[in-house]
Amino acid sequence: MAIVKQGSDDIPDCMLNIRVFFQYLLGSMLVALLPAVSLAASIHIVVDTRDETLSVMRGEKVIRTFEDIAIGRYGKTYFKRKGDNKTPLGSYRIGWINRESRYYIFLGLTYPDLPAADRALQVGRINDSQWLEIRNAHRAGETPSQLTPLGGYIGIHGLGNGDLEVHQEYNWTNGCVALTNAQLDELLHYARIGTRVEIR
Secondary structure, three states: OOOOOOOHHHOOHHHHHHHHHHHHHHHHHHHHHHHHHHHHHHEEEEEEOOOOEEEEEEOOEEEEEEEOOEOEOOOEEOOOOOOOOOEEOEEEEEEEEEEEEOOEEEEEEOOOOHHHHHHHHHOOOOOHHHHHHHHHHHHOOOOOOOOOOOOOOOEEEOOOOOOHHHHHHOOOEOOOEEOOHHHHHHHOOOOOOOOEEEEO
C-alpha cells in the first residue's frame, strides 16, 4: 500500500479559504493591538507637586497636562510614614486599578519604591525583613506590601462624590494624587497597569 503525502495542492479549496481567512483575521488582530501595546510601553506620567500638574509623556514630549491636581494635605516628602498625609516623591508604576473606589477610580502605585525602603532602613523605620520583602516584590515586578510603617495605598484617584470647590482650593488627600473624575476618565486613555509614574 503506497503512502500518499498530502501537500497544499491536495487540500480542498474550501479548507484553503478557511485557513487564509484565519491567517488574515489573526494578522488583523495583531496589527490592531500594536498601537495600543506601543503606546502603553512608551507612555509615562509625571506629577509635578510644585506646579500641581499631572503630565502624560511620550519620551520627552508632553501629550496632555492636567492642572489643578491635589496632593497630600501636608505636602510632599521623600520620607513618608504611615498616617502623615504627605505625598511620597519617587518613581513607581501603576500596580492595580480599582474601578469601584469611593474616589471614583483608583490607580494604585507600587509604593514604597526601593530608594524609600533604603532610606527607611537606614534610619530604623523598617527592619531588615520588611526591607527584603519590599526589594523582592520589586524584583518580581509585584506591588510591595502596603502595610509597612511607610504607609501604603498611594495612588491617583478621582473625587467620587467629593466637593469640586474644595479640590480646586486645597491639597486635601491622605497622600494620593487627586484629579477630577472627568480628568481621570481622560487619563485612562493613556494609563495602564505597568505605566511608570514619577512624582517629583
